[in-house]
Every structure is written in C-alpha cells, then in structure tokens.
Amino acid sequence: MEKKLGLRNVVSVSVGLVIATSCLISLGQGAGEIGELFIFAMIIACLLNMVTMATMSELNALMPNVTGGLAQYTLAGIGPVPTIVLMVGGYMISNILSSGVEASIFAYAMGKVLGLPIPNFFWTVLASIVILIANLRGVDMFAKIQDLVAYLLLGSMLLMGLIGVFKLGTGTVIHQPAIMHPHFKNVVSMTAVAFWLFIGAEYAIPISKDVKNAKRNVPLGMFIGLGIICLVQSILIMGFKNYTYWDALAASAAPHLLYGENLLGKAGQIWMAFVAALAVVSTQNSTVQGLSSIFAGMSRTNLMPQFFGKLNKHKVPYIGIWAVTLSILLFAWLSQDSSDRISFLILVGSVFWMASYITAHIDLLVFRKRLPNAPRSFKVPFGPILPIIGILGEVYMIMNISIDPVERHHIWALTGVIFVILFVYAIIWTKVKMRIPIFKPVPMEKVLAMENTMYYKIRKRRGIWK
Structure with a gap:
C-alpha cells in the first residue's frame, strides 16, 4: 500500500489519543494548588514526555511494526517477567483506570446537567x-468520530480559555x-500531576508504516502534538484565573463543568457536558x-492465558472485551462523584x-549496549544522556507523586x-x-518471529509451551 499519511495526520493521532476530559481534572487540581505556576510544571512534564517519545521512536526503528510494541521491546530487552509486570501493570491497569x-x-x-x-x-x-455491544459485534461505529472528538475537545479548551483570558464570558x-x-519545590512536585496531561502520544507510532518520511514525521508529529496540548492547556489555566477561584477548582470533581458554568452560565x-x-x-x-487486542496478542506469545x-x-476477542469493560466499570464505580478519589486514581495510574516509560528507557540503553551497530531509521541524539534524564525525571516524579505526604x-x-x-504471578x-x-x-529475532501465529502452535506441539 502506498504511504499516504503525513505530518498533519501524526499530529492528529497524537493529540487525539492524549486529550481527554480526565486531563481537565489534573489541570484543575494542578492549577487549584499553585495557580498559574502550574504552567511551568506542565512544561517540565511535557519535555520529559518528549524525551520518552524519542525513546519510543528509536525502539520502533529497531523493531518496526510489532503489534505489542513495548511488550516486545521489553521481552527482547530485559526478559519475560518484567514484560508481564510492565504490560499488565504499566499499560493495562493504567489504561483501564483512566x-x-x-x-x-x-x-x-x-x-x-x-x-x-x-x-x-x-x-x-x-x-x-x-460500547460493549458494538465491540462484541465487531462494529467500530465510533472510529469516524475519533478525530472529530479530539478536535472538539482541543477546540473547546482553546476557545473557552481565550474567552476567559480576554474576559469575554x-x-x-x-x-x-x-x-x-x-x-x-512545589513546581517540581506538581510535575507528577502534570504528567497525566501528556501520556499516550506514543500510540501514534503504530501508524508509522503508513506515514510518508516516517523517520522525520512520526517523532516530529508527536513533539508538535505535545507542544500544542501544552499551549492550549496553558491558555485554559490563564482563563481559569479570571472566572474560577483556585480552591474551588481543586475541590471540584469536574472542574471543566465548574469553569464552563462560571464562564458562560x-x-x-x-x-462541556456534551464534550x-x-x-x-x-x-x-x-x-x-x-486492550482486548493486546490481550489476544500476548496470549499468542504465551505471555497471558490462551x-x-x-x-x-x-472474529473479535470477546473474553478480553468483557474483562476490560467490567474492569472499567469497577474503577468508574470506585471514583464516582468524588474529586479526591478521582485525583487519587489518576495519580496511581x-x-x-x-x-x-522508565522501562522503555532501560530497553533503549540495553539495546544501545547490545546492538550498537544495528540499523536505525531514528536515533535519540546525545548518546545515553536523554534516556538517563528521562529515567531520573520519572523516578523523581514517582517519589514526589503528591504534595500531601x-x-x-x-x-x-x-x-x-x-x-x-x-x-x-509473572x-x-x-x-x-x-x-x-x-x-x-x-x-530479538525470536520475538519478531512470535508475530507469526505458527510460532506458538509449533512450540505447543513440541511440548515446549503448555
């Protein structure tokens, strides 16, 4: 198939996967704690996430187009136990929780409302x-509105921010x-809250096989997407200042609704409820x-139950669909109607x-040592410096995940x-x-071979895997 996606498409995917109304909870919590100073915490978190996106891009260049992404990188980098812990804990739980x-x-x-x-x-x-019925029937009825939803969210945030900044409400x-x-110290501590505003941009990487000049456009598109989000959310915070008291933002279970009501009645x-x-x-x-597809993919490589x-x-993995849906309902029930519980679960996620992300940086450092001359269409500049900065930054954020001890x-x-x-368990x-x-x-060659469904069948037939 001819590659037809460009830089604009990568930016769209990056923005669409990062922006969500749960981000507005973190935005309200952060701004409510330290006011417009939270913008500086956002900039730090955004830069750290850009470093991670660069790392993900190089990993993808080493192992292009693997369906499990980080699962395969880690399996080849540091082994099966960290892979299972990472994918179930790092991705699956955090995705379901969010x-x-x-x-x-x-x-x-x-x-x-x-x-x-x-x-x-x-x-x-x-x-x-x-959503459960639609997915069980294999009907992706919402795919066409994904971009529309992303731009509606982003556009709403920008417009409502500008109305607030210029006091036009x-x-x-x-x-x-x-x-x-x-x-x-408060700025640095709040980077952990700001981190939630930028997660998920790496999900643009799987479309790289269909992107023109992917070596340049995929990393650049993710960087631009993160930058746009940081700018729009900064404008929204400046709008908050003129219409919503900081302590009210911090206490609200839905700060976007509170701001929308204060701004335009x-x-x-x-x-904001429609959005x-x-x-x-x-x-x-x-x-x-x-996640149901990731469950199915990991089951093919025997990393999860068959x-x-x-x-x-x-032709859809129905057990995974049911499991993910019920888990989402559980977390929704645990966090309902409480800004404290919502904030706590966001920080846990x-x-x-x-x-x-720390594991991704470690994978990259391992591959740099083990495969220094392997061909890469993209390489993180400045040697190991940026991945190490990424690790240290994320460790610091974990150690300071909340201002409240x-x-x-x-x-x-x-x-x-x-x-x-x-x-x-792993x-x-x-x-x-x-x-x-x-x-x-x-x-690595064996991990790439696992993409073929025959790999598991042959090993099971020989009695190697149960």
Whole structure:
C-alpha cells in the first residue's frame, strides 16, 4: 500500500489519543494548588514526555511494526517477567483506570446537567453497554468520530480559555492572585500531576508504516502534538484565573463543568457536558478495542492465558472485551462523584505509566549496549544522556507523586502491593507455562518471529509451551 499519511495526520493521532476530559481534572487540581505556576510544571512534564517519545521512536526503528510494541521491546530487552509486570501493570491497569475515571467524570457531568432522579452511575453503565455491544459485534461505529472528538475537545479548551483570558464570558470576573505557593519545590512536585496531561502520544507510532518520511514525521508529529496540548492547556489555566477561584477548582470533581458554568452560565455547562459525553465514547471504545487486542496478542506469545485469544463469530476477542469493560466499570464505580478519589486514581495510574516509560528507557540503553551497530531509521541524539534524564525525571516524579505526604504514601503502598502481586504471578507463569528463564532476554529475532501465529502452535506441539 502506498504511504499516504503525513505530518498533519501524526499530529492528529497524537493529540487525539492524549486529550481527554480526565486531563481537565489534573489541570484543575494542578492549577487549584499553585495557580498559574502550574504552567511551568506542565512544561517540565511535557519535555520529559518528549524525551520518552524519542525513546519510543528509536525502539520502533529497531523493531518496526510489532503489534505489542513495548511488550516486545521489553521481552527482547530485559526478559519475560518484567514484560508481564510492565504490560499488565504499566499499560493495562493504567489504561483501564483512566477509562474508568473518564466514565466517572462523564456520569457526574450528565447527573449535574440533566438533574434526573437517577444515580449518576447509570450513565456509566449505559455508555459501557453500548460500547460493549458494538465491540462484541465487531462494529467500530465510533472510529469516524475519533478525530472529530479530539478536535472538539482541543477546540473547546482553546476557545473557552481565550474567552476567559480576554474576559469575554457572561459570568462575573473575579480577582485573585495569579500564583499560589510560589516555591520551586512545589513546581517540581506538581510535575507528577502534570504528567497525566501528556501520556499516550506514543500510540501514534503504530501508524508509522503508513506515514510518508516516517523517520522525520512520526517523532516530529508527536513533539508538535505535545507542544500544542501544552499551549492550549496553558491558555485554559490563564482563563481559569479570571472566572474560577483556585480552591474551588481543586475541590471540584469536574472542574471543566465548574469553569464552563462560571464562564458562560448554563450554556457553558451543557457545552462541556456534551464534550465529556463524546470523549467517554471515544476513550472507552479505544481502550476496549486496543486492550482486548493486546490481550489476544500476548496470549499468542504465551505471555497471558490462551482464552484471551478466543474469537467469537464476529472474529473479535470477546473474553478480553468483557474483562476490560467490567474492569472499567469497577474503577468508574470506585471514583464516582468524588474529586479526591478521582485525583487519587489518576495519580496511581500515573505511577504505573511512569514505570512503563522508565522501562522503555532501560530497553533503549540495553539495546544501545547490545546492538550498537544495528540499523536505525531514528536515533535519540546525545548518546545515553536523554534516556538517563528521562529515567531520573520519572523516578523523581514517582517519589514526589503528591504534595500531601499521606496521599503519597497511600499511592506508593497501593502500587507497590499491585506490583508485588504481578511479580509473583509473572514468575510462576514464566516458569510453569512458558518454560523459559525468567529474566533472560528473548533474542530479538525470536520475538519478531512470535508475530507469526505458527510460532506458538509449533512450540505447543513440541511440548515446549503448555
């Protein structure tokens, strides 16, 4: 097939996968804590994510077009146990958690705007059932509106930010300090909150095979997308200052609704609720489709139970679809109607995602040492300096994941327990089912061969894999 996607398409995909209404929770929490100073925390987080995108681009250049992406990179880089822990913890849990939070925000918005005498959770269940049925039937009915939703979210944020900055809203203009708690330590600490605003841009990498001049356009498109998001969200924060008190933003379970109402009255609230409805459909549909496919792919390489690879009559991995949907509902129920729970779960998800990014940097350093002369269509500049900066930055953010020391320790405890459980499971699974050394990297050529479905069938037939 002739490559026909350009830089604009890569930017669109990057922006579309990063922007979600759950980002507005982090934006409201961050701005509510330190005011416009949060913009500097966002810039730091954005730059660190750009470093990670460069790392992902080089990994993709070494192992182009593998379906599992980071799973295969890590399997070849540092072995099966870290791969299982990373993919289940770093990607799957954080993706499901973020979709659950997104669904909770949507339900809260619908309940607040419509005011019907029914529990808010009803809207989460309704949206989940519709998306579940669509995916079980193999109907990607929402694919065509993915870009529309992304640009509607981005455009809404930009427009509402500009209205606030220039004081053009119909609401009452307020007066408050631009900066709260003006200490550099607070800026650095809030980078962990800002990190959530930029995760997911690497999901543009799988389209690289269809992009013209992918060596230049894929990394550049991700960098531009992250830069655009940082700029738009900075404008929105400056708009917050003129219409919404910082402490009210920090306390709100849906700061975008609060700002919309303060800015344009009921019309602004309805506008943001409509955007939240489109966003939850887009985000949850993408998560259900994407993760069920990853489950199926990992089952083919024996990294997960084989039943995840079973297909229904519509040729879709139905067990994974059910598992992801029910898990999203669980996280949505846990976070419903509470800004504290939503904020806590977002930070927990950030830790898992940071761990996956740290692993990506480690994979790259390992491949630089092991395969220094392997051909690469893209290479991160300045040797190992940028990956090391990425690792140190993400470790620091994990260590300072919350300004509140009590919340910080609760986040560490929860993520630590989950990682220990996953680690024990991964060791047992690798020794009993895969029958390979638990920490020995799998040769890159063998990992690439695993893309062929015959690889697993042959090993099972020979009794190597159970």
